[in-house]
Amino acid sequence: MAVTLNPNLLLAVPLAPLAGSAIAGLLGTQFFGNVVGRKVSHTATILGVLVAFILSALTLNDVIGGASYNGTVYNWMTVAGLKLVVGFQIDALSAMMMCVVTFVSLMVHIYTIGYMAEDEGYNRFFAYISLFTFSMLMLVMSNNFLQLFFGWEAVGLVSYLLIGFWYTRPTAIVANMKAFLVNRVGDFGFILGIGLLLAYAGSMDYQEVFAKKDQLVALTLPGTDWALLTVACICLFIGAMGKSAQFPLHVWLPDSMEGPTPISALIHAATMVTAGIFMVTRMSPLFELSDTALSFILVIGSITALFMGFLGIIQNDIKRVVAYSTLSQLGYMTVALGASAYSVAVFHLMTHAFFKALLFLGAGSVIIGMHHDQDIRNMGGLRKYMPITWITSLLGSLALIGTPFFSGFYSKDSIIEAVGESHLWGAGFANFAVLAGVFVTAFYSFRMYFLVFHGEERFGKAHHDDHHHAPAAAAHDDGHGHDDHGHDDHDDHAHHGLAPGQKPHESPFVVWFPLAMLAIPSVIIGYLAIGPMLYGDFFKGVISFGANHPVMEELKHEFHGPVVMAMHALTSLPLWLAISGVATSYYCYMINPRVPAWFYNKFKFLHTLLENKYYMDKFNETVFAGGARLLGNGLWTVGDRTLIDGLLVNGSAKVVGWFSTLTRLAQTGYIYHYAFVMILGILGFLIYFLPFWHA
Numbered sequence: 001m002a003v004t005l006n007p008n009l010l011l012a013v014p015l016a017p018l019a020g021s022a023i024a025g026l027l028g029t030q031f032f033g034n035v036v037g038r039k040v041s042h043t044a045t046i047l048g049v050l051v052a053f054i055l056s057a058l059t060l061n062d063v064i065g066g067a068s069y070n071g072t073v074y075n076w077m078t079v080a081g082l083k084l085v086v087g088f089q090i091d092a093l094s095a096m097m098m099c100v101v102t103f104v105s106l107m108v109h110i111y112t113i114g115y116m117a118e119d120e121g122y123n124r125f126f127a128y129i130s131l132f133t134f135s136m137l138m139l140v141m142s143n144n145f146l147q148l149f150f151g152w153e154a155v156g157l158v159s160y161l162l163i164g165f166w167y168t169r170p171t172a173i174v175a176n177m178k179a180f181l182v183n184r185v186g187d188f189g190f191i192l193g194i195g196l197l198l199a200y201a202g203s204m205d206y207q208e209v210f211a212k213k214d215q216l217v218a219l220t221l222p223g224t225d226w227a228l229l230t231v232a233c234i235c236l237f238i239g240a241m242g243k244s245a246q247f248p249l250h251v252w253l254p255d256s257m258e259g260p261t262p263i264s265a266l267i268h269a270a271t272m273v274t275a276g277i278f279m280v281t282r283m284s285p286l287f288e289l290s291d292t293a294l295s296f297i298l299v300i301g302s303i304t305a306l307f308m309g310f311l312g313i314i315q316n317d318i319k320r321v322v323a324y325s326t327l328s329q330l331g332y333m334t335v336a337l338g339a340s341a342y343s344v345a346v347f348h349l350m351t352h353a354f355f356k357a358l359l360f361l362g363a364g365s366v367i368i369g370m371h372h373d374q375d376i377r378n379m380g381g382l383r384k385y386m387p388i389t390w391i392t393s394l395l396g397s398l399a400l401i402g403t404p405f406f407s408g409f410y411s412k413d414s415i416i417e418a419v420g421e422s423h424l425w426g427a428g429f430a431n432f433a434v435l436a437g438v439f440v441t442a443f444y445s446f447r448m449y450f451l452v453f454h455g456e457e458r459f460g461k462a463h464h465d466d467h468h469h470a471p472a473a474a475a476h477d478d479g480h481g482h483d484d485h486g487h488d489d490h491d492d493h494a495h496h497g498l499a500p501g502q503k504p505h506e507s508p509f510v511v512w513f514p515l516a517m518l519a520i521p522s523v524i525i526g527y528l529a530i531g532p533m534l535y536g537d538f539f540k541g542v543i544s545f546g547a548n549h550p551v552m553e554e555l556k557h558e559f560h561g562p563v564v565m566a567m568h569a570l571t572s573l574p575l576w577l578a579i580s581g582v583a584t585s586y587y588c589y590m591i592n593p594r595v596p597a598w599f600y601n602k603f604k605f606l607h608t609l610l611e612n613k614y615y616m617d618k619f620n621e622t623v624f625a626g627g628a629r630l631l632g633n634g635l636w637t638v639g640d641r642t643l644i645d646g647l648l649v650n651g652s653a654k655v656v657g658w659f660s661t662l663t664r665l666a667q668t669g670y671i672y673h674y675a676f677v678m679i680l681g682i683l684g685f686l687i688y689f690l691p692f693w694h695a
Contacts, residue, residue: 003066003067004067004069005062005068005069005090007069007073009058010090010141011088013052013098013102013137014052014137015134016047016055017052017130018131020046020048020049021134023036023044023045024036024042025123025124025127028124029123036123038123041122041123041127042109042113042126045109045129048130049106049133052098052105053103059095059098060096060099068090070087070091070207071143072085072086073086073088074086084204087147088141091541092542093282093543094140097140098141100349102133104266104518105129105132107265107518108129108262108263111361112125112126112129112262115261115262115364116262119260124165125162128161128165129266131154131158132159132263134154136271138150138151139152139154139278143206144204145198145204146204149190149191151275152239152279156179156183159256159272160180162176162260163267165260166258172258175252175257175259179253179256182252183249185249186238186240186242186249187242189234189236189238189239190238190240193233193235193238194236196231196232197209197232197286200212200228206282209286213285213286216228216229227290229286230290230292230293234292234293234296237276237296237297239279240275240276240277241276241300243272243276244277244330244334245326245327246334247300247308248616250304251616251617253268254320254323254327254613257317257320257323261363261367262361262364265361266357268356273326274333274349274352277337281342281543284342284544287337288340291424291425297337298334298419298425298427299338299429301338302331302335302432303433304330305332305433305434305437306328306331309327310610311324311327312325313447314610319360319363319367321444321447322448324444326356329352329356332437335415335419335434336348336414336418336419338422338424338426339415339418340418340424341551342539342543342545343533344414347411347526348412348415350411351408351526354518354521354522354525355407355518356396356400358515358522359396359400361514361515362392365511365512366379366389369504369507370497370498370504371499372497373459373497376451378458378459379458379459380453380458380459381455382504388515392516392519395519395522395523396522397448399522399523401438401578402441402574402578404566404567404569405523407521408526409526410562410565411526411530413565413569414534416435416574418551418552421554421555422549435573435577436577438574439578439580442577442581442582443581444585445581447585447588451589459497459502459504461500527562530559531561534552534556
């Protein structure tokens with residue numbers, strides 16, 4: 001087995017999707033006159049991602065065998081001794097991420113053939129998702145902060161293009177701008193953290209910075225008594241809060257559902273939103289040295305895990321339910337990071353990528369079958385019409401709620417156990433949040449599942465505004481009235497959804513095949529991977545654990561294999577909370593729908609609070625956007641209009657005009673007036689100098 005990986009093969013991993021993106025984006029669009037058609041565009045991009053996946057799988061196999069790589073691929077420039085390079089660090093963490101990103105991306109590419117078949121921007125969409133894959137691979141393969149920041153910003157840029165893919169919709173433009181601006185807030189903290197480490201470590205290379213961690217931990221931020229490393233780590237995590245949608249920078253992710261469903265699976269399952277989790281894990285040697293930063297991470301993750309789950313309960317748009325589920329699960333991953341269980345966080349990242357991509361693509365399949373109606377109150381009984389979508393969505397839901405032997409069980413229960421072992425400040429609240437979140441997750445997941453696949457068939461009826469189903473938040477329809485598929489006024493029917501008498505249908509092969517492929521790891525990957533990833537040598541030398549944070553050691557003592565863990569769960573609190581959540585949702589929405597109506601009437605204020613998403617959008621609009629407008633108006637009114645235009649520009653013109661008016665009075669045109677002035681001048685001259693003459 002080779003000790004060092006081949007850098008040329010590693011370079012091919014990100015370049016293959018980039019080449020596919022270039023073919024579809026340049027030759028397949030109006031940029032170069034539509035030289036190639038749809039078939040060439042999707043073939044080139046799928047082939048590029050397939051090559052990347054195969055090479056990533058081979059790389060992971062070599063890494064498991066002991067191979068690694070950490071070196072410079074391209075030396076961009078050297079400035080005052082600072083090397084700015086493109087380099088790769090391939091170890092267990094990056095190899096695992098490469099496989100997850102490329103596999104999920106491959107499934108999304110195949111799925112897109114069916115989902116976007118009728119869209120005019122078909123080739124452009126393939127170019128975007130391939131470019132997104134390239135950006136994410138550059139991020140996870142990097143060995144320095146410069147390349148990390150490049151990949152970080154590149155995924156943000158491409159997500160902006162994808163969320164606003166249907167750029168003729170005002171709501172899509174608002175959503176992608178919101179995502180872009182909120183991420184800029186996080187990225188400001190991120191670049192400050194990178195800058196602090198560069199200033200005091202003198203390098204942008206990961207290993208060189210880690211080598212100086214003992215020197216960094218002894219420093220304080222100039223002018224304060226704050227620990228430099230704590231400030232740097234919190235700044236880095238603020239970047240993760242933006243990318244990984246943590247409270248209060250989470251507000252962009254639900255609105256990003258304006259994009260087509262395939263990018264919801266790509267951005268919100270395996271790639272962009274997990275970038276922050278990956279980054280903190282990669283920086284574990286630094287974060288381990290700051291308990292303050294870890295407690296901050298723990299509390300932020302706990303708030304996100306619990307309170308974003310509550311929002312999923314009242315959603316009626318099928319994609320938004322899954323979106324809030326993503327927010328909640330990202331909170332779980334962040335909690336694991338704060339508890340120093342980095343390997344558990346990336347383990348949940350991996351399992352979540354598969355079952356959440358499955359749920360998003362399953363939702364898209366339902367949307368196709370429902371003729372682009374996304375309101376779950378208009379569904380019901382789809383199980384017999386869409387059997388493949390039904391069974392795969394059920395498997396994804398079971399994995400999400402942590403059913404024993406499913407992948408989500410092993411990762412989520414490991415997080416709960418890790419938090420229970422943590423002694424950091426905030427661990428008590430975190431323990432409550434992750435346990436309560438189990439019930440909440442089970443409730444909203446199966447609320448959606450039951451309303452979509454079971455019960456009364458509520459589709460194919462005359463459309464009217466008065467929904468007679470259990471009251472909940474107003475339907476969002478992924479665009480406040482627009483369908484998700486981009487057809488708008490081009491549909492065969494005036495309304496979205498099935499016409500009276502129409503029945504749903506199973507999606508075509510290119511749509512359900514990715515569902516089946518994602519369902520397999522959603523079921524088995526946790527069982528297979530928990531031993532080596534959490535308690536074996538898979539992450540040895542990659543993730544650091546401080547001596548004062550022995551969480552993983554304590555978990556290792558209690559782990560006796562995946563089967564014993566699953567059997568032990570039968571008597572554990574999390575499983576019974578999950579069962580209670582499923583049973584409660586079944587009773588409320590299948591047996592006695594009057595219960596949700598009663599809650600709605602009795603606790604309308606609570607429903608209003610959730611419907612308005614804790615008023616975070618209004619707070620941002622009032623405080624930040626309103627403050628910016630107030631400041632802008634002040635600068636315009638006082639600074640620009642009064643001082644610059646009024647005083648400097650117009651004021652100087654008025655002074656010149658006033659002076660000209662006075663001098664114009666003396667310009668009469670009469671010679672005797674001028675002679676008189678000359679005589680006065682001479683007289684004044686004589687009077688002024690007369691004392692000097694006498695002297």
